[in-house]
Amino acid sequence: MTWLTDPLSVDFMVRALVGGGLAAVLCAVVGTWVLVRGMAFLGEALSHGMLPGVAIASLTGFPIVLGAAVSAAVMVLGVGALRRRARLSYDTSIGLLFVGMLALGVIIVSSSRSFATDVTAILFGDVLAVTRADLTGLAIAVAVALGTAVFFHRPFTAAAFDVRKAATLGLRPRAAEIVLVGLVTLAVVASYRAVGTLLVVGLLLAPAAAARAWTRHVGSTMALAAAIGIAAVLVGLLVSWHLGTAAGASIAAVAVAGVGLSRTAASLSTLVRDRTPGAEPPTAVPAPREAA
Template sequence: MSWLLDPLRADFVLRALLGGALVAVICGIVGTWVVIRGMAFLGEAIGHGMLPGVALATVVGAPVLVGAAVSAAIMSGAIGLLQRRGRLSYDTSIGLLFVGMLSLGVIIVSHSRSFATDATAMLFGDVLAVDDGDIVVLAGALVVTIAVAVSFHRAFVATAFDRRIARTLGLRPQAAHVALVGLVTLAVVASYQAVGSLLVVGLLLAPAVAARPWTTRIAATMALASAVGVLAVATGLVVSWNAGTAAGASIACAAILFAGLSGVLRGALDSVRRRPHGTQLGGTDRLPAVEPAGTTHQRAVAPSAVSR
C-alpha cells in the first residue's frame, strides 16, 4: 500500500488533491449541462481562448489566473456579440474566435523569450503548484457555481427543451444562456491550473459522460460526475507520483478512462439484463444521448423535468 500512501505524505500533493477535488466538483456540475446542451466546442474554445491573457499576464508579472479569467471573459462576450449582431451561426462564431485567440496566444508566446517552461504549464497545467491562496479562490468559485446552478436550474432545463416554453414560463432563456456560458467560462478558468488549456475539456466532459448512463436525474448526474472527477484527480496524482508522469495529463487521462469504462460496464449490464426479458433496461426518464452542438438539443429534457 506504500504506492498509495506515500504521495499523501507530501503536503504539496495534499494541496493538489484538495484543489483538484474542488475543480472536479465545479466541472461535474457545469459539465453535466455542457453534455446535455452539446456545448463541448464552446468549452474547448474558451480553454484555448485563455492563452493570450495567460501569456500577457506572465509577461507583465500579473497573476496568471486573472489574465486567464479576463481573456476567457472577452472570448465569451465576443462569441455572444458576434451571434447577436452578426450573420454568423453560433459554431462559426466560436470557430473563428477560437482560431484567432489561439493564434494571438501563440504569437505572444513566440515573441517572448521567457516561456521555456511556462508554455508547458499553460498547455498541461501544474496542479502540484496549487497553494493555499488558490484553494481559497477555487472554493469561492465552487460557491458561485452552486449558487448560479441552483438559481437558474429551472431556466436551464426549460431552455434545453424549448426556448419558447421557457419564454412562456417567464424563465428568460437568453439570460439562462448567458448564465450557462458564464458557468462554462468559470469552470474552464478554474480548471486551468489543474490540467491546463489543452486538457481542460477532458475534465469538463469525461466525468459527466461517465455518470450519465447510471443516472436519470440531472442533480444525480452532477453528484456522480463530481465523484468521478474527484476519483480521477486522486488516481492521476497517484499515477503521477509513482510513474513520474505529468500530473495534469494523468488526471485528464484517468477521467477519460473512467468514461470509457463506464460505457463498457453499462453496455455489458444492459446486455445481461436484456436477455431474460427481451426488453432494454431503462425508461423514458433517462437523460438523453449526447447530441452535437447546433442539433436538436431542444429535445434533451422532458417538460416535466423543469421542476426537478
C-alpha cells in the same frame, strides 16, 4: 498500502488532491449542463482562448487568473458580437474566435524567448504547484457554481427541453443561456491552474459523460460526475507519482478512460439484465434537446 499512503504523505500531493477534487466538483456541476446543452465546443474554445490573457499576465507580472478571466470574457463578447453584427452562426463565431485567440496567444508566447519554460505549465497545468490561495479561489468558485446551479435550475431545465416554452413560462431562456456561458467561463478559468488550458475540457466533460451512462436526472448526474472526477484526480496523481508522468495530463487521461469504462460497464449491465428471466426492460428516458 504504501503505494497509496506514501504519495499522500507529502504536503504538495495533498494540496494537489484537494485542488483537483475542488476542480472536479466545479467541473461536474458545470459539465453536466454543458453535456445536456451541447456546449462542449464552447468549453474547448474558451480553454484555448485564455492563452493570450495568460501569456500577457505572465509577461507583465499581473495575476494569471485575472489575465485568463479577461481573455475568456473577450472571447465570449467577441462571439456575441460576431453573431449579432456579422450574422454568423454560433459554431462559426466560436470557431473564428477560437482560432484567432489561439493564434494571438502563440504569437505572444513566441515573441518572448524567456517565456518558453512556462508554456507547458499553461497548456497542461501544474497541479502539484497548487497553493493555499489557489485552493481558496477554487472553493469560492465551487460555492458560486453550486449556488447558481440551484438558483437557475428551472430556467436551465426548461431551456434545455424547449426554448419557446421556457419563454412562454417567463423563465427567460436567453438570460439562462448567458448565465450558463458565465458558469462555463468560471469553470474553465478556475480549473486551468490544476489541469491547464488544453486539458480542462477533459475534466469538464469526461466525468459527466461517464455519469450519464448510469443516471437520469441532472442532480444525480452532477453528484456521480463529481465522485468520478475526484476518483480520476486521485488515480491520476498516483499514476503520476509512481510512473513519473505529468500530473495534469495523467488526471485528464484517467478521466477520459473512465468514460469508456463506465459506458462499457453500463452496456454489460444492461445486457445481463435483459437476459435475466423475468427482468423488465429499462424505461427509455428522452434526453433534453441540445441548444441550437
